[in-house]
Amino acid sequence: MSELIDPIEKKRVRWRSRRGLLELDLVLTRFLAERYDQLTPDEFAAYVRILDLPDTEFLELVNGKVETDDVTLAPIVAMLRSV
Amino acid sequence: MNVPVRHFDAVIVGAGGAGMRAALQLSEAGLKTAVISKVFPTRSHTVAAQGGVSASLGNSEKDHWHWHMYDTVKGSDWLGDQDAIEYMCREAPKVVVELEHFGMPFDRNDDGTIYQRPFGGHMSNFGEKPVRRACAAADRTGHAMLHALYQRNVRANTQFFVEWMALDLIRDADGNVQGVVAMEMETSEIVVFQAKATLFATGGAGRIYASSTNAFINTGDGLGMAARAGIPLEDMEFWQFHPTGVAGAGVLITEGVRGEGGILRNSDGERFMERYAPNAKDLASRDVVSRAMVTEINEGRGCGPNKDHVLLDITHLDPEVIMSKLPGIREISIKFAGVDPIKAPIPVVPTCHYQMGGIPTNYKGEVVLSTTDNHSDIVKGFYAAGECACASVHGANRLGTNSLLDLLVFGKSSGNSMIDFIKTQPENLPELNMAAIERSVARVARLDGQKNGTNVHEARSAMQRTMQAHCGVFRFKDMLAQGVAKILEVEEMIKTIEIADKSKVFNTARLEALELENLIEVAKATMISANARTESRGAHVRDDAEDTPANPNGRDDQNWLKHTLWHRDGNKLDYKPVNMTPLTVEAIALKTRSY
Ligand SMILES: Cc1cc2nc3c(=O)[nH]c(=O)nc-3n(C[C@H](O)[C@H](O)[C@H](O)COP(=O)(O)OP(=O)(O)OC[C@H]3O[C@@H](n4cnc5c(N)ncnc54)[C@H](O)[C@@H]3O)c2cc1C
Numbered sequence: 001m002s003e004l005i006d007p008i009e010k011k012r013v014r015w016r017s018r019r020g021l022l023e024l025d026l027v028l029t030r031f032l033a034e035r036y037d038q039l040t041p042d043e044f045a046a047y048v049r050i051l052d053l054p055d056t057e058f059l060e061l062v063n064g065k066v067e068t069d070d071v072t073l074a075p076i077v078a079m080l081r082s083v
Numbered sequence: 084m085n086v087p088v089r090h091f092d093a094v095i096v097g098a099g100g101a102g103m104r105a106a107l108q109l110s111e112a113g114l115k116t117a118v119i120s121k122v123f124p125t126r127s128h129t130v131a132a133q134g135g136v137s138a139s140l141g142n143s144e145k146d147h148w149h150w151h152m153y154d155t156v157k158g159s160d161w162l163g164d165q166d167a168i169e170y171m172c173r174e175a176p177k178v179v180v181e182l183e184h185f186g187m188p189f190d191r192n193d194d195g196t197i198y199q200r201p202f203g204g205h206m207s208n209f210g211e212k213p214v215r216r217a218c219a220a221a222d223r224t225g226h227a228m229l230h231a232l233y234q235r236n237v238r239a240n241t242q243f244f245v246e247w248m249a250l251d252l253i254r255d256a257d258g259n260v261q262g263v264v265a266m267e268m269e270t271s272e273i274v275v276f277q278a279k280a281t282l283f284a285t286g287g288a289g290r291i292y293a294s295s296t297n298a299f300i301n302t303g304d305g306l307g308m309a310a311r312a313g314i315p316l317e318d319m320e321f322w323q324f325h326p327t328g329v330a331g332a333g334v335l336i337t338e339g340v341r342g343e344g345g346i347l348r349n350s351d352g353e354r355f356m357e358r359y360a361p362n363a364k365d366l367a368s369r370d371v372v373s374r375a376m377v378t379e380i381n382e383g384r385g386c387g388p389n390k391d392h393v394l395l396d397i398t399h400l401d402p403e404v405i406m407s408k409l410p411g412i413r414e415i416s417i418k419f420a421g422v423d424p425i426k427a428p429i430p431v432v433p434t435c436h437y438q439m440g441g442i443p444t445n446y447k448g449e450v451v452l453s454t455t456d457n458h459s460d461i462v463k464g465f466y467a468a469g470e471c472a473c474a475s476v477h478g479a480n481r482l483g484t485n486s487l488l489d490l491l492v493f494g495k496s497s498g499n500s501m502i503d504f505i506k507t508q509p510e511n512l513p514e515l516n517m518a519a520i521e522r523s524v525a526r527v528a529r530l531d532g533q534k535n536g537t538n539v540h541e542a543r544s545a546m547q548r549t550m551q552a553h554c555g556v557f558r559f560k561d562m563l564a565q566g567v568a569k570i571l572e573v574e575e576m577i578k579t580i581e582i583a584d585k586s587k588v589f590n591t592a593r594l595e596a597l598e599l600e601n602l603i604e605v606a607k608a609t610m611i612s613a614n615a616r617t618e619s620r621g622a623h624v625r626d627d628a629e630d631t632p633a634n635p636n637g638r639d640d641q642n643w644l645k646h647t648l649w650h651r652d653g654n655k656l657d658y659k660p661v662n663m664t665p666l667t668v669e670a671i672a673l674k675t676r677s678y
Contacts (some may be wrong), residue, residue, distance in 0.1 A: 007444060008563075008588050008589070010590075011588055011589035011590070011591070012269070012589045014589065014591055015246065015268060015589045015591050015594070018121075018122060018126075018298075018299055018300055019122075019126055019130060019300075020122070020125075020127055020129070020130035020297045020298055020300070021130060021298055021300060022128040022130050022131070022295075022297065022333055022334060023300075023334055023419070024298075024334055025298050026334070026419060027418070029299075043520045053228065054125060054130075054226060054230075055125075055126055055130045056130065056223050056226045061360075063411075063414055064414070070505070074084075079183050
């Protein structure tokens with residue numbers, strides 16, 4: 001499935017996974033190593049949307065301080081919490 | 084060679100608090116201003132700052148800029164320049180209120196004024212008792228600051244070049260600065276940003292250490308670029324550390340954990356703080372705890388396969404207490420140390436947090452080469468502000484919340500200096516120094532062409548381990564001397580780093596290799612400057628600097644009340660006097676620093 005994701009887009013998003021908060025860098029490094037290449041196009045699209053969040057909100061989502069009510073984001077949030 | 088050139092009045096490298104504050108000044112003055120950033124502006128590392136920004140507004144109790152100045156000089160262990168410190172503390176109320184008008188959502192008192200809270204080292208009446216001086220926007224001060232400044236810059240038509248990496252500074256034959264060479268990440272195209280005035284606001288370089296609280300982006304690019312262009316780096320031996328970061332990750336474990344009964348143990352399981360501080364034990368002050376931890380590791384009683392950390396044990400505490408009194412600690416430990424602290428101790432190590440040194444500037448943000456004062460031998464057209472600069476207001480040790488203040492005050496003052504300078508410049512930009520541009524292009528070409536070279540990850544980790552072991556929070560003469568030899572070996576490795584992926588589009592591997600070439604400059608500057616400074620002062624603490632009546636805490640004012648200047652060329656060291664002449668008040672006289 002992952003061949004449906006534009007490889008250039010994948011590289012761009014890999015760079016955008018560099019954040020301003022160390023905690024996010026650490027989580028996303030593991031995520032990129034373990035899960036990124038297996039994402040379905042839908043999961044990839046959800047990940048891209050999460051990356052648009054401000055770092056502070058993104059971290060709260062990842063460490064479980066807040067929950068998302070957006071069902072399309074839930075699977076990727078679960079993945080980020082588990083790596 | 085055909086490198087495209089773009090022209091501006093001002094180019095700013097860095098879109099954190101310092102870069103955006105300066106940009107605002109320039110754009111609002113109607114100048115054509117470019118801001119280059121590796122990441123989207125609001126994702127700059129300033130976003131991590133939670134504690135607040137200091138200003139003697141006196142909203143909750145009486146306060147005065149002169150008291151703030153006293154605290155900052157004392158905090159700096161008298162290495163801070165008193166003209167710059169006076170300037171910063173006097174400007175503080177103005178720049179904070181300005182930020183409020185830019186839309187910064189500060190916490191407020193019932194009467195609508197900015198709410199202020201106490202913060203370590205900030206006192207009233209020249210060191211008498213703690214004062215409320217820190218202004219915050221919940222626990223998101225840095226984030227809110229970036230947001231307010233970004234919105235305002237967009238309104239003022241600042242041109243942002245996001246996902247661009249500046250590679251090198253361009254200086255002409257006389258040393259004047261002409262702009263920067265930069266690479267667009269999307270295409271790997273190299274472009275010259277030529278400007279009448281150039282500002283570096285590239286932030287810190289905490290990633291030179293194996294354990295750092297800094298995000299991955301803090302790779303000291305501005306310092307590397309400056310050093311390669313022949314600009315010295317000032318006071319690089321001074322780095323602030325926190326005693327307990329998760330080993331290998333850097334995420335902070337709050338001091339509250341020891342407050343609730345957490346115990347530090349070595350590889351024998353011994354509660355070693357009993358030997359170093361029989362009364363306070365694990366609750367001794369930060370420097371005592373850090374020093375004990377490092378001594379245990381150095382003497383072979385560290386834990387783990389590399390014997391490079393100690394353990395913070397809370398397994399004896401009631402799980403209920405852990406969950407209620409130390410929220411978040413269990414999650415941090417599980418996530419970043421891989422251990423559940425209810426069942427097993429947390430691996431911790433003193434962790435690098437903040438860089439006091441940097442590109443030498445005066446309080447106007449002008450980059451200064453002089454070894455005698457802060458106003459001669461200025462590099463024309465070149466400015467620096469924020470964590471990458473050394474004004475020097477933090478001296479040997481920064482007070483909490485003074486760093487965000489530094490961004491605002493010196494971001495603004497450098498913007499103003501640039502405006503004045505740009506007005507004196509002819510409309511047509513001078514001919515570019517092509518040799519400087521070619522050197523930068525050649526650096527990238529070397530990387531792309533390298534065969535049988537060193538792996539980037541291995542070289543970076545060798546550098547980080549060397550810095551952590553030989554030049555950490557507590558320093559030993561022999562370790563420093565060996566450290567100098569080792570870091571120069573690492574430099575040799577880095578000269579041949581190689582990347583497997585040579586593609587052009589968003590090539591993260593290439594960017595990381597280029598960042599490593601900047602980090603190593605900072606690492607060398609740090610190690611060599613620390614090795615030479617044979618006293619203890621502020622954050623630079625040496626085992627061999629004895630505490631005597633003449634040199635309390637090992638501080639040797641007779642020989643070392645001076646700034647270090649490290650030159651990349653030949654690793655030469657120069658020194659310059661500390662400014663002890665404030666702008667309007669009397670000097671804060673030398674005293675032993677004790678709280
Ligand atoms: C966890 C943590 C908490 C902190 N809390 C506080 C606090 O409460 N109060 C306080 O006063 N201080 C605090 N500090 C310190 C303070 O946050 C920093 O010193 C400050 O934010 C640095 O800001 P800056 O503008 O200099 O750089 P940064 O915000 O780091 O921005 C650097 C900018 O430069 C850009 N850049 C770098 N290199 C290049 C290149 N080669 N090409 C293009 N762009 C480049 C980056 O993209 C970025 O935009 C804290 C620090 C940490 C680590």
